[in-house]
Amino acid sequence: MRLKVLLVLPNGSNDVARVTTSTRVIAIDTPNLSSLSPSWGSYRTSVDAIEAATGLDLLSALPTGLQAVLEARTDNGPTN
Numbered sequence: 001m002r003l004k005v006l007l008v009l010p011n012g013s014n015d016v017a018r019v020t021t022s023t024r025v026i027a028i029d030t031p032n033l034s035s036l037s038p039s040w041g042s043y044r045t046s047v048d049a050i051e052a053a054t055g056l057d058l059l060s061a062l063p064t065g066l067q068a069v070l071e072a073r074t075d076n077g078p079t080n
Contacts, residue, residue: 001029001030001031001032001053002028002029002030002031002032003027003028003029003030003050003053003054004026004027004028004030005025005026005027005047005050005058005059006025006026006027007019007023007024007025007059008023008024008025008026009023016061016062019062019066019070020066021066021069021070023070024075024077025047025059025070025071025073025075026044026075026077027044027045027046027047027049027050027074027075028040028043028044028045029043029045029049029050029053030043039079040079041079044074044075044076045074046071046072046073046074047059047070047071047072048071048072051071058071059071
């Protein structure tokens with residue numbers, strides 16, 4: 001599997017302070033194949049699922065409540 005997590009932030013500094021409950025978080029879990037469908041949206045998952053699969057604690061620099069909200073969501077935004 002190939003796992004990726006992206007936090008989508010506007011340009012600026014002090015990244016952690018700019019993360020809110022409306023920040024877009026994109027987490028994907030794709031098969032480890034040399035060719036994939038260009039429709040990556042079908043591989044979206046939650047950060048919680050990736051943490052469960054890897055044992056990692058992602059987004060741990062964020063306050064606990066904010067971290068819980070962002071990690072539980074599965075992105076449904078645009079894929080192009």
